Amino acid sequence: MYDAIVVGAGPSGSSAAYHLSRGGLKTLLIDKAKFPRRKACAGAVPEWVFRQLGLSPISDIGSVPIQRMRLFYNGRKCEVDLGCPYVHIVDRARWDAFLVGRAQRAGAHFVDRCWFLRAWPRGDAIGVATSAGDFACRYLIGADGLRSTVRTMVAAPHRKRLLALGMYVYRRPSGACPIPEGTIDIHFDGPRFGYCWVFHRGDSLSIGVAGSCLALDTRRAKAVLGGLLTELGSAPALGAFHLGFLPIGHSFRRLARRRVLLVGDAGGLVDAYAGEGISYAIESGRIAAEAVLRHGGRSYAKLCRRAFGGRLNCCLALALAVHSLPSVFKRQLLKPSLLALYLNTVRDGRSYGPFLAALFRAAFLGAVAPEATRQAPLHEATHLGDQQP
């Protein structure tokens, strides 16, 4: 019998398995895919995550550092260079395999190509049926992503209106590259309730679109992406594209029932504004392990709310404000001090409260966001222009 079985070996599952094993629990980590596996994801991970894991993002993971953001809206552009990376672009196959290896080194037993089928109460334990046979455990961790099967034991499936869609292609930079290295471009003019992105990944460009499923379906996403490719001087035919869905996160979701805990996308823990889910996956995996080790799993939802509930709710408020009143808020986001405050907030995993407050003050009181400069002390933003492109 295992102390814990973790279903899904993405960042949330590996993080839970790592911490459970380090805490001395006999842990089984399973995934239906053969590892290393691919995952539809732009792969932007905030700088603080690497600091917290004690990793060097470039030498350990081979990630691409990003220190500059260019924001485009309504014929205007704002560019901020922090002078140091605020996110790193990881290759998900490599990153996820690295995190699985870390969990294995801590003592977790990992089996890939193993499907979770169902679970049932078995005395004091939980019976677990998988494609590799039946097991028993005391705690079951659902880390099986957006379409989680474990989730059905805790809450209803994610509803379509609370999902976002992301679609992207890779292009080799050729001729005059439309974007300098170390840069992310965000285009706010594309879809309603979403945005387009261009990342420089070193050897290729990631060009994509993301937005709420209320306003964006696959057909519309293809049209928006084709238009952006044409604008960038690339062939508009998409060819092989990557498509995935994300839950829109907030702090009011049910995350646990008895000894079954949901982490990462299975729990719906994704930032509604930027679509950042990797850091929440890793955090929730760590917190689930802590809750199991210290309190028999009971405090899990409370600990999550305390750790990042406020951040998730601020991101939801930000997404609603920016996309419902674009002419008010998107215009404000073109202010370098506000953009720098946002990037520093992402970089350090700080509360989004001060950023949101500064944004609303700028929008409704015309304030030049004194907070913005006060709250960005770690690295002064270099304002490289607020120009017509």
Ligand SMILES: Cc1cc2nc3c(=O)[nH]c(=O)nc-3n(C[C@H](O)[C@H](O)[C@H](O)COP(=O)(O)OP(=O)(O)OC[C@H]3O[C@@H](n4cnc5c(N)ncnc54)[C@H](O)[C@@H]3O)c2cc1C
């Ligand atoms: C287009 C797109 C772009 C994104 N870009 C970013 C970004 O730039 N930055 C960011 O932070 N986040 C991004 N995200 C979100 C991010 O990818 C997710 O939040 C993150 O992967 C969640 O990790 P997880 O471990 O919860 O789930 P996943 O990474 O989805 O892992 C779930 C695992 O469970 C396994 N599994 C599923 N069902 C079963 C089963 N029945 N039995 C066994 N195993 C099973 C799957 O094979 C999978 O390996 C993006 C998402 C999309 C769709």
